[in-house]
Amino acid sequence: MAILVIAEHDNTALKAATLNTVAAAQKIGGDIHLLVAGSNCSAAAQEAATLNGVSLVKVADAAHYQNQTAENLTALVIANAAGYSHILAPATTFGKNLAPRIAALLDVAQISEITGVESADTFVRPIYAGNALATVKSADQTKVITVRSTAFDAVNRENAAKIDSISPAADTAQSTLTNRELTKSERPELGAAKIIVSGGRGLGSGENYHTLLEPLADKLGAALGASRAAVDAGFVPNDYQVGQTGKIVAPQLYIAVGISGAIQHLAGMKESKVIVAINKDPDAPIFQVADYGLVGDLFEVVPQLVGAVG
């Protein structure tokens, strides 16, 4: 049995979720190959070779993999799929975009966002915004899976796996990237942060969000997140959103400020180790999942908190 894990990277470095995906592959068991498709991506390939559990890194280096479009990556994976019992990708926007396309061409079901491995063909995945956990068994020859990174501990980097070059597939030329605006931040990545400070509608404005939460995040070395309400209201960009359809996070500490706690938001953060809720409404649903709840005016509480930590 061999497992192909599709690495997510930016040509120079791996995205953290790749390490959790390899961990899920280890739970399934078998020879693990990591596919790095990119353009001038040898740095990412070198890093891939250090991941524990990986026996072989396959590198496809070509200009048309620069932006890793689903169309081109699918063609490459399909050309190299023979012999693999499982094909895994992280359940990030990258993996979610790609994996179903691969599965459809292999004529197999895709299993989304697994949080547990029961056996080589049986997996646990959340449904209904995490309000239920389904155990599903696949009857397909090849299992195409996306992995929820928060459910698997990242593998260490103490390995020196072999790196092989593979030939690129032809450019499908179906899709051209014309622009990419990545939010620039000195803060840790939301999906990998140990502490997250997250803000909701209660902050009232984007200006308040930044003036109140940024000093706190700076003090704690935290990433910044937000509820859907805060994103929809334009306080912060879309990639801040934590929830059922945004990012799923599970940091050591999640501080929810002015977030009421809709089930769609809770779906994205309730696996956090410690949850702190600050809200003026004592009946806000967020308090039902919070380890420490503080009922109060966030405009007074947050500055006090900035003063008290560190």
Place this chain on the structure above:
Amino acid sequence: MKILVPVKRVVDYNVKVRVKADGTGVDLANVKMSMNPFDEIAIEEAVRLKEAGIATEVIAVSCGVAACQETLRTAMAIGADRGILVETDVDLQPLAVAKLLQALCAKEQPQIVICGKQAIDDDANQTGQMLAALQNWPQATFASKVVLANGKATVTREIDGGLETLEISLPAVVSTDLRLNEPRYATLPNIMKAKKKPLDTVKPADLGVDVTPRLTTLKVAEPAKRSAGIRVADVAELVNKLKNEAKVI
């Protein structure tokens, strides 16, 4: 230009679902059902393209039980011109739905399929990408802006690090994210009008599609409950707890 929009009947997003005691699934008896919110955004986008004179016809498709007719009527009340119900009692999985849509694309020849990025029941996020693959069409998922011109779609996508813009040739599949638009409320006159719009019913066998599920659900369980913690009186107590009890800062 024809636009095809698949719509799914799901448990209303305000309902807190309960897992059945025997672990076979979630309890759907007497639960409010609605159109999947992402599909509502897809219909709205298609109708706006028609209102802008870019699209000529908006066809809503729903696959599932007979009651999906209601979902199609909702789509037509928003502005879809007609509906197609692919009726079956089989529990449809994304690959099966993608194949049904593929068969309908062969029949209807749409230039673009706009679908919701995921359904809020199974949270799969697969069908659009699968349809694009089966059709060998380009795809632009998680769209927050769609511009159609000169046989191309320019789509802004919500990705983990921010936003990106793709230019794809048509025909293509676009899947909607939350911020693509804000769907209108169907007005009473439009709800009445929707009742008179054409709604065809076909069976998977008529389309030559095998919809047998590939995944078997062995059990459905409640996730471990997170119990509510304590209320702290002030910031000093909170910081003390975080430092000395939880030891996270």
